[in-house]
Amino acid sequence: MTKKKHKPTILITNDDGVTAPGIAALVEVAKQYGEVVVVAPDTPQSGMGHAITLGRPLRLNPVKLFGDIEAYQCSGTPVDCVKLAVDKVLGKKPDFCFSGINHGSNASINIIYSGTMSAAMEASFEGIPAAGFSFLDFSFNADFSLPQQVANEVIHHMVHDILPKQALYNVNIPKIDLDDFKGIKLCRQAEAKWNENFLERKDPMGKKYYWLTGEFVNTDKGKDTDIWALDHNYASVVPIQHDLTNHDLLKKIKL
Amino acid sequence: MTKKKHKPTILITNDDGVTAPGIAALVEVAKQYGEVVVVAPDTPQSGMGHAITLGRPLRLNPVKLFGDIEAYQCSGTPVDCVKLAVDKVLGKKPDFCFSGINHGSNASINIIYSGTMSAAMEASFEGIPAAGFSFLDFSFNADFSLPQQVANEVIHHMVHDILPKQALYNVNIPKIDLDDFKGIKLCRQAEAKWNENFLERKDPMGKKYYWLTGEFVNTDKGKDTDIWALDHNYASVVPIQHDLTNHDLLKKIKL
Numbered sequence: 001m002t003k004k005k006h007k008p009t010i011l012i013t014n015d016d017g018v019t020a021p022g023i024a025a026l027v028e029v030a031k032q033y034g035e036v037v038v039v040a041p042d043t044p045q046s047g048m049g050h051a052i053t054l055g056r057p058l059r060l061n062p063v064k065l066f067g068d069i070e071a072y073q074c075s076g077t078p079v080d081c082v083k084l085a086v087d088k089v090l091g092k093k094p095d096f097c098f099s100g101i102n103h104g105s106n107a108s109i110n111i112i113y114s115g116t117m118s119a120a121m122e123a124s125f126e127g128i129p130a131a132g133f134s135f136l137d138f139s140f141n142a143d144f145s146l147p148q149q150v151a152n153e154v155i156h157h158m159v160h161d162i163l164p165k166q167a168l169y170n171v172n173i174p175k176i177d178l179d180d181f182k183g184i185k186l187c188r189q190a191e192a193k194w195n196e197n198f199l200e201r202k203d204p205m206g207k208k209y210y211w212l213t214g215e216f217v218n219t220d221k222g223k224d225t226d227i228w229a230l231d232h233n234y235a236s237v238v239p240i241q242h243d244l245t246n247h248d249l250l251k252k253i254k255l
Numbered sequence: 256m257t258k259k260k261h262k263p264t265i266l267i268t269n270d271d272g273v274t275a276p277g278i279a280a281l282v283e284v285a286k287q288y289g290e291v292v293v294v295a296p297d298t299p300q301s302g303m304g305h306a307i308t309l310g311r312p313l314r315l316n317p318v319k320l321f322g323d324i325e326a327y328q329c330s331g332t333p334v335d336c337v338k339l340a341v342d343k344v345l346g347k348k349p350d351f352c353f354s355g356i357n358h359g360s361n362a363s364i365n366i367i368y369s370g371t372m373s374a375a376m377e378a379s380f381e382g383i384p385a386a387g388f389s390f391l392d393f394s395f396n397a398d399f400s401l402p403q404q405v406a407n408e409v410i411h412h413m414v415h416d417i418l419p420k421q422a423l424y425n426v427n428i429p430k431i432d433l434d435d436f437k438g439i440k441l442c443r444q445a446e447a448k449w450n451e452n453f454l455e456r457k458d459p460m461g462k463k464y465y466w467l468t469g470e471f472v473n474t475d476k477g478k479d480t481d482i483w484a485l486d487h488n489y490a491s492v493v494p495i496q497h498d499l500t501n502h503d504l505l506k507k508i509k510l
Binding site for chain 2: 044046047048049050051052053054055057058059060077079080083084086087088109111112113118121125126153154157161163164167168170184186188189191193194196197198200201207208209210211212237238239240241242243244245246247249250253254255
């Protein structure tokens, strides 16, 4: 008689909302590795960063979108979804948390604006190994074959290799043909930023309003960065931490 | 004839909203060091983290709240305020950006949920030396004498000492009597987390809703952390970075 192996509980969330094609693509991959439960926002939450909902209460409603898989939509942010899932839906920490597959890049500085990665980071605060997956294709009809292949490889590694409890990965997948894909590359976060360029318009009453637009500028020439990897047909994996202390500067300054 | 010294432009923002007492207290201090311009949210934005507004446009309206000082309220998040200030209000990078004084702690892991610190961090992305100030007193009638004294000391250092362009400080001030204050301490971010405990209620239709509540748990026994400093009557200053790469893990893992 062989010992029955523990089947991991896997929490899935995202920031594009529970009906986005990317989350269905991620559920398909993750369900091969354990018992999947989905808790995701009921509306798109792109750019929500690590926001939490303090000024109003949250709603949580079951949805039937992924066959037999237990799934809920939540009125809050991606981080709210993880908190509610742990405290109220599961009543315990899941063994893993995977977020995405996001429609659009979360490489480099985008991680800090990203609801997808903030959800995964929130899980890692709890000591839950987590990863966020993002695909450099915004299209609703995007082909998720390559992102699914990469997610499968990363999740297999996370489930089978021995990792610290707080292991957290920012995974980005380039928009390229499968034939051109060169593999997965471990990277550091590229030093890059957005140059803002607000679009100014006038409403019918003649009052101004502003749309946020901008240009992504990569000032980092390193070949060990996520941006370099993506530009060269690799999927990038950046291990992430939540200690924001600038230890170098801490040693140098006096107050 | 002495050379006329350049008077720095100082951007002030917060996350409690433009009418919060804390921002007025910060303006009072900052105006001694340069030309102050205020761009702050028109509603409280606590817990907004690094959220940006993508799905709707932003409004920006002048307000007269700080005497002769140019000030605007913005319909977006604290990070939106910084972006709009640089691109549309100032049309250039200010020399410094100070955020706060926040009503409540942003020490340790709270930095990641904090709109106050995210605004300061956004400025530092732009190469603007920045600091966020937070006071461990939520009261509307809080006495800001000690936070103002600390802000004055930190701003004096930032204006007069030679610092890297991305210098970014997370400054927290304890709620204590002035007589008990021991001074300012440079620290690292304590390893701590929130244990969630959602409050479950029912609406008049009998449907459940949830309020986020939780307990802050400090698991870090170090005497060099911000939490230790605040518990021992110091104000804490943590230098902050935006590179989230876990360089230790990057060296260890294989994929």
